[in-house]
Amino acid sequence: MQNRRTLDQFENELEAIGYITERNDRIALTAYLATELGKPLLISGPAGVGKTEIAKVLSQVLDAPLIRLQCYEGLDETKALYEWNYQRQLLKIQMGREHLQEADLFSTNYLLPRPLLQALLSEKRSVLLIDEIDKTDSEFEAFLFELLGEFQVTIPEMGTIRAKERPMVVLTSNGERELSDGLKRRCIFLYVEPPSVNKEVRILRAKVPDLPEQLALEVARAVNVLRERLSLNKIPSVSETMDWAKALLVMGKTGLDPAWVDATLTLLLKSQDDVELFYREMGAERLLFESSKMAQGERHVHGHQQR
Amino acid sequence: MYMDINSDRKVSELDRHLVEFAQLLRTVGLKISPSEISDATEGLSLIGLVDRDKVEAILQATLVKNVQHISAFQEAFRAYFATLDQKEAWQKEATQQTNQWKQQIESTYQDLRFQDNELDISEEQRAVYASLPEKDKQRLRDFLEKSSNGTRSGVPVDHSYQPMVERVLRGSLEYWRKKLNEDVPILSPGSTNGVLSEVERALRDREVEVLSRDLKKISPEEWPEVIRLIRRLSQRLASQVTRRYRAARRRGGLDMRSTLRKNLRYGGVLVDRSYRSRRKGRPRIVLLCDISGSMHKYTEFIWQFVYGLSTVVSGIKTFAFGESLIPLNGKFRKGQTFEAMVKEALLVSGKEWGGGTNLANALETLQKKYPDTFTKQTLLLIVSDAQTLEGEKAAALLSGVRRHVREVLWLNTLPERRWSETPFVNAFLPFCQMYECFTLGHLTQILNKQF
Secondary structure, eight states: OTTOOOHHHHHHHHHHTTOOOOGGGOHHHHHHHHHHHTOOEEEEOSTTSSHHHHHHHHHHHTTOOEEEEEOOTTOOHHHHTEEEOHHHHHHHHHHTSTTOOHHHHSSGGGEEEOHHHHHHHOSSOOEEEEETGGGSOHHHHHHHHHHHHHSEEEETTTEEEEOSSOOEEEEEEOSSSOOOHHHHHTSEEEEOOOOOHHHHHHHHHHHOTTSOHHHHHHHHHHHHHHHHHSOOSSOOOHHHHHHHHHHHHHTTOSSOOHHHHHHHGGGTOOSHHHHHHHHHHTOHHHHHHHHHHHHHHHHHHHHHHHO | OOOOTTSHHHHHHHHHHHHHHHHHHHHTTOOOOHHHHHHHHHHHHHHOSSOHHHHHHHHHHHHOOOGGGHHHHHHHHHHHTSOHHHHHHHHHHHHHHHHHHHHHHHHHHHHSEETTEEOOOOHHHHHHHHTSOHHHHHHHHHHHHHHHHOEETTEEOOGGGHHHHHHHHHHHHHHHHHHHOSSSOOOOSSOSSHHHHHHHHHHHHHTTOGGGSBGGGOOGGGHHHHHHHHHHHHHHHHTOEEEEEEEESSSSSBOHHHHHHHTGGGTTOOOSOOEEEEEEOOOEEEEEEEOSGGGGGGHHHHHHHHHHHHHHSSSOEEEEESSSEEEOOSOOOTTOOHHHHHHHHHHHHTOOSSOOOOHHHHHHHHHHHOGGGOOTTEEEEEEOOOOOSSHHHHHHHHHHHHHHSSEEEEEEOSOGGGGGGSTTHHHHGGGSEEEEOSBHHHHHHHHHHHO
């Protein structure tokens, strides 16, 4: 096979475009496996850990356009695959009643390709993101089998359409519904956990270059405490952490203090239940205390390693 | 451990290990298809076998497709790819344990005899006996000895009394089984395969995960986590999409029949089109909870389930039943316990908490007093351990109810393997979908299967 990337090259390319991975999150290795084996990549994990981001990054690394299909309850083939352009067909019928063949009406001219078909028809290799597949129903999932296994779809009036260039398929799931075995069998599986403090600091520093290291560290630790200690309905996502850090930066803060945590908390916790839970079980001062305890723990471990 | 995977002999060795490893994973509950093993092989030949961590990552990405299986995979990987010494040690330990177990069971054949005859008791009952403290074993042996040498009206008893003695002994062992360990079967110490028994041991140790633990054993500190999960699950239960289509302006496929009908006035030229869309069907949930003595330990679970459901679905009708039916019509309040709620209702109806169970009575009252409860949209959810009086009558009534409702779901807090011992479970089975449900894992599975 010509021009095959090695894993190291792949990792370097990720780094070059500013995507931060760690060895033990296995994101780079699993994504590499999926691209090289030509298998769909199924990414699962809590909301806001950067699942969708992986597809965007892959599209950059592979230099392939990103085609996105956002799934929702009740999504069906006409929204995902294709629909006939009825208006145009009608016009054609009206214009040429006498000399009309059926084949004239059912040709690619009258086809409105939706994301799945767009990915198959694309002349260039594309990255097809099927986002939140768990929101659709199992029938739609079964319908995807042909696409994911053979990279082809069948349109009854036209026959089978094969992919011109096999797209790199990325599916994401929040685990709201168990996906079928058939779908999972066809995919390479990646479970993404919320980032470690270390990784989040690196992400913050990369995305918000003006952010002082100390503030980045304190923010990442505090968010980590929130994620781990409280059973929130929705844990703060990486992008919410980033918003929080930016807000603090705009306010000219160099470190966290309880009053500012209280004032900006709604950037992290976005439901009344979660806010109530936070004040009932933790509160701003305790949050900062726990974060500083975590910092001591890190120093301790670090000291041991040095010795 | 660098291997040149291009040489034929070593590739086949690698394949053998992979297949063996996949089999080990299957034994601990993962579903692995041949195509996934082939993916793993391809992945390994792509990245190589130099780095243990990478090998683990490749195998995990290609063989494990469920988050809940990751811990089982990690344990299996650790045990299967352990050093030879370690494996031998596990093997030795497993063999030793199995031998010890065999000896113990063997000794029960010596101990449990009536007038020198072997008794007809099951393997599990023998196992219960073997795991009893010595003092209690002695008591059972004394009983057998006394009954062997006993007399009735001055005449020594003969072998015709054996079945009676066996019944007494079985009853006693059954009591001990429940007392020692109610749900976890007392079975042989796992596999004779060292690696497998090590994985099983590690997984038992890890079984601290809330999902797989019996709901009555979950401590108060863990309830918030559990409640969150139940809420999420009940949300899903409440918002299922029906399979039916209804006409809508622009959603889903073309509705041919209605389109043609609409366009007759244009001489059959399809000017207006109508589309079909999926209708969100909100089932009307009727919840019937068993609050008899045997279900007492699960009340917190039931309450959270009821509360979780009631926060996402309006108009849910809840009834509790023991010996009779108790309607719980009061509004659910946050922070209120199920117990308080039931007690309130009991005060009104003048009945008592936690007694016997009579499902037949409950169903009959429900049909008589609340005739509009059961409609074609109704999802009847029964939470009960199916230990009821008048079971046959209850089954007959349930079959009647089944014809009037969309679905009858029965969440049984009794483990499935105990169902055969419970009278009437078989009588109920044809008229409902019954699932064992005593861990959150079960509840999740049920909802996955059903919705």
